[in-house]
Amino acid sequence: MSDSVHVSFERLIDYLEGKLSEPDRRAVEEHLATGCPACDAELAWIGRLIALMRTDELVDPPKEVIERACALYSKMRQQSGASAHRELEAVLVYDSHSSLQPAGVRTMGGEVRQLLYRAEDVDIDLQMRELERPGSIDILGQVLPLAGEAGDLAFQSVRLMRGDEEVGSTFTNAIGEFAFEEVEEATYGIGLRLKMGHVNIRDVSL
Amino acid sequence: MSSDSGDIGHAFDVYGGIAQEPSSRAIYSDVQRRGRRQHVLSADDELIRRCLAGDERGWGELVLKYRRLIYSVALKCGATCSEADDIFQTVCLVLLEKLDTLRETSKLGTWLLTTASRMSWTVVEKRRRKENSAGAAYEMTDPVVSGSLPEQELVRLEMQNTVRWAVEQLPRRCRSMITYLFYLEKPLSYQEIGRRLGIPPGSVGPTRARCLEKLRAVLGRRGYR
Structure with missing residues (x-):
């Protein structure tokens, strides 16, 4: 093999894969030994590519998980179209620190x-749990429909605001639950982007 | 490493030709068909632009392109399959929410990696704290007890995801060829590949080279050289 003739792409792959006969392998090595920059670069690229493929351990999510993610787009568009101009203020209907326990409300420690x-057709249940670390609290919430299915309340955006600043964001899970963990004691607002509109809970003092 | 199913595009093929499917499934299938026809690796900024313009298929392409990366990062961080499902869903939601405010869209893969990685650590740490306080054995030998995946590992994962996505844009024969040779734990012999693809074993070498050239062209069009 002449120094001036580059090694073909196919032959370089065969070389890397150990598929060349001994004379062919030597010929390729002799050419590479000349320091040919084009063949060096080609060899390095093929080597990197093959190494990436051979060590690939990426895992596909289950098909239903992918489908659910694909469906998020239309769900969110429908939601933002329906609720873009509706701002709803949630009203406090119960506070365990200042009320007698009404029938049906679970007893808390x-x-x-x-x-x-409450905001129109939904209730938002908030539980503030004091943590061992002083000044730190978990906020556990759940959006509950007053009637009907909770399906529309799944995977909705929830924001934790301190003044005008967003200090946390999350999403409701399949049954409308959400959580902000290890939150510093202060006064917060919580904004929920629901199908019915943007629901604001103001001045929640922890 | 792929399973022995033999075809890297298998996950998509199961949807091919299904009519009257729910919207997300139809998009999933359609995106894949279009991707194969065009043999083009859409740039992320173009996909984001399409999403913002109301093109649901653009979103489907984004989800498909990064599905393995997000899911695999969650698993590598120690999430269970069920946790990884939720993390995947939440990362997609965050992406959808932030589409119109994302800066440097050319670094979307890196942004998704970071987001998925942070979210995964939070979920895994929370579970482990609970397990620990409940007296369950704490697996100190687990390499992912705390911290984050090494930078080098993250870069590698992102590159592997890009290559896998590029492979999926190739014609079926090339996808199969590349899978048989490079993605199976035990690569098939040229004899077996020839039998499966209906070509003489002597043609496997040249076909393999042409397929890798095509792969390089797909990657090169998006700056991955």
């Missing part, structure tokens, strides 16, 4: 405060 807000 002393370190848990429960707040119940």
Whole structure:
């Protein structure tokens, strides 16, 4: 093999894969030994590519998980189209620290405060749990429909605001639950982007 | 490493030709068919632009392109399959929410990696704290007990995802050829590849080279050289 003739792409792959006969392998090596920059670069590229493929351990999510993610787009568009101009203020209907326990409300331990807000057809249940670390609290919430299915309340955006600043964001899970963990004690607002509109809970003091 | 199913595009093929499917499934299938016809690796900024313009297929392409990366990062961080399902869903939601405010869309893969990685650590740490306080054995030998995946590992994962996505844009024969040779734990012999693809074993070498050339062209069009 002449120094001036480059090694073909196919032959370089065969060389890397150990598929060349001994004379052919030597010929390729002699050419590479000349320091041919084109063949060096080609060899390096093929080597990197093959190594990436051979060590690939990427895993596909289950098909239903992918489908659900694909469906998010239309769901969110429908939601934003329907609710873009509706701002709803949630009203506090129950506070375990200042009310007698109404019938049906679960009894909480002393370190848990429960707040119940209502906005049109949904209730938002908030539980504040004091943590061992002083000044730190978990906020566990659930959006509950007053009637009907909770399906529309799944995977909805929830934001934790301190003044005008967003200090946390999350999404409701399949049954409308959400959580902000290890939150510093302060006064917050919580904004939920639901199908019915943007629901704002103002001045939640922790 | 791929399973022995033999075809890297198998996950998509199961949807080929299904009519009257729910919207997401139809998009999933359609995106894949279009991708194969065009043999083009859409740039992320173009996909994001399409999403913002109301093109649902653009979103489907984004989800498909990064599905393995997001899911695999969650698993590598120690998430269970069920946790990885939720993390995948949440990362997609965050992406959808932030589409119109994303800067440097050329670094979307890196952004998704970081987001998925942070989210996964939070989920895994939370579960482990609970397990620990409940007295369950804490697996100190687990390499992913805390911290984050090494930078080098993240870069490698992102590159592998890009290559896998590019392979999926190739014609079926090339996809199969590349899978048989490079993605199976035990690569098939030229004899077996020839039998499966209906070509003489002597043609496997030249076909393999042409397929890798095509792969290089797809990657090169998007700056991956």
